[in-house]
Amino acid sequence: MQRPGPFSTLYGRVLAPLPGRAGGAASGGGGNSWGLPGSHVQLPGRALSGTRGSAGSTSTSGGACSSVCSVPSTMSKAEEAKKLAGRAAVENHVRNNQVLGIGSGSTIVHAVQRIAERVKQENLNLVCIPTSFQARQLILQYGLTLSDLDRHPEIDLAIDGADEVDADLNLIKGGGGCLTQEKIVAGYASRFIVIADFRKDSKNLGDQWHKGIPIEVIPMAYVPVSRAVGQKFGGVVELRMAVNKAGPVVTDNGNFILDWKFDRVHKWSEVNTAIKMIPGVVDTGLFINMAERVYFGMQDGSVNMREKPFC
Numbered sequence: 001m002q003r004p005g006p007f008s009t010l011y012g013r014v015l016a017p018l019p020g021r022a023g024g025a026a027s028g029g030g031g032n033s034w035g036l037p038g039s040h041v042q043l044p045g046r047a048l049s050g051t052r053g054s055a056g057s058t059s060t061s062g063g064a065c066s067s068v069c070s071v072p073s074t075m076s077k078a079e080e081a082k083k084l085a086g087r088a089a090v091e092n093h094v095r096n097n098q099v100l101g102i103g104s105g106s107t108i109v110h111a112v113q114r115i116a117e118r119v120k121q122e123n124l125n126l127v128c129i130p131t132s133f134q135a136r137q138l139i140l141q142y143g144l145t146l147s148d149l150d151r152h153p154e155i156d157l158a159i160d161g162a163d164e165v166d167a168d169l170n171l172i173k174g175g176g177g178c179l180t181q182e183k184i185v186a187g188y189a190s191r192f193i194v195i196a197d198f199r200k201d202s203k204n205l206g207d208q209w210h211k212g213i214p215i216e217v218i219p220m221a222y223v224p225v226s227r228a229v230g231q232k233f234g235g236v237v238e239l240r241m242a243v244n245k246a247g248p249v250v251t252d253n254g255n256f257i258l259d260w261k262f263d264r265v266h267k268w269s270e271v272n273t274a275i276k277m278i279p280g281v282v283d284t285g286l287f288i289n290m291a292e293r294v295y296f297g298m299q300d301g302s303v304n305m306r307e308k309p310f311c
């Protein structure tokens with residue numbers, strides 16, 4: 001089905017070898033502010049509720065604000081929404097003696113902050129497995145216990161952000177280039193919970209996220225992989241370029257990232273499997289049937305929770 005929208009109509013065209021646009025946050029681009037402690041503001045806690053199998057929300061009162069408060073921008077609303085989602089997930093799912101998978105991005109910062117508060121307040125015994133260099137730094141800077149899959153191959157709960165979530169809870173991830181480790185950690189977790197702000201909630205993948213589906217590739221294969229993806233599935237494939245470095249983004253695993261700007265809605269499970277079979281592909285940013293529940297922080301200060309009906 002050809003879908004209208006912002007996608008290129010250059011069906012099958014491959015742009016990978018050309019110098020591309022600014023890359024994702026892994027290279028310092030992508031518009032994310034993946035702050036570490038001190039880079040975001042502590043706000044009053046909020047309540048939430050949700051319903052099984054359908055979105056539910058509870059409006060909450062706004063945070064403390066003096067007469068000098070200005071009207072919040074969409075950006076600050078999004079940041080506050082991330083915080084609401086992150087904290088809600090931690091309240092609802094983190095328990096004593098868990099092995100936790102810690103995602104990457106800007107939303108997870110709020111969750112880690114709340115985990116650290118709870119560890120201190122409740123004397124929780126938690127072990128954290130990072131999904132990236134950023135997550136590792138976050139764990140260390142918040143004084144949490146860092147471990148790895150060698151010592152803890154079974155994870156109780158993984159919490160991570162997403163770039164987009166569709167109606168079936170399929171995700172696009174990897175805006176920050178961390179998709180491979182994120183998928184490994186989520187894949188070995190008993191429960192995978194996603195946290196996001198209201199901008200990530202879509203009916204179909206691509207409705208709101210226009211940067212494409214990230215594909216991590218072995219560097220020597222980026223041109224043939226780009227061509228293969230374009231020829232098989234259409235759209236435009238771009239090599240993600242670094243911002244404050246000449247050349248491409250290099251992932252935490254020493255690989256390149258292709259951003260596949262698809263031009264229609266696909267059967268994502270089939271496409272994901274097919275792309276993974278292309279020689280040189282490490283993994284894709286399609287997380288199919290992995291997320292159990294998603295918390296969306298909303299503009300009105302509430303949190304919507306959605307989960308698969310069969311969970």
Ligand code: 5RP
Nearest residue numbers: 105106107161174175176178
């Ligand atoms: C990084 C990711 C992030 O989880 C995703 O990009 C969401 O990031 P943010 O929380 O900053 O919106 O997949 O590879």
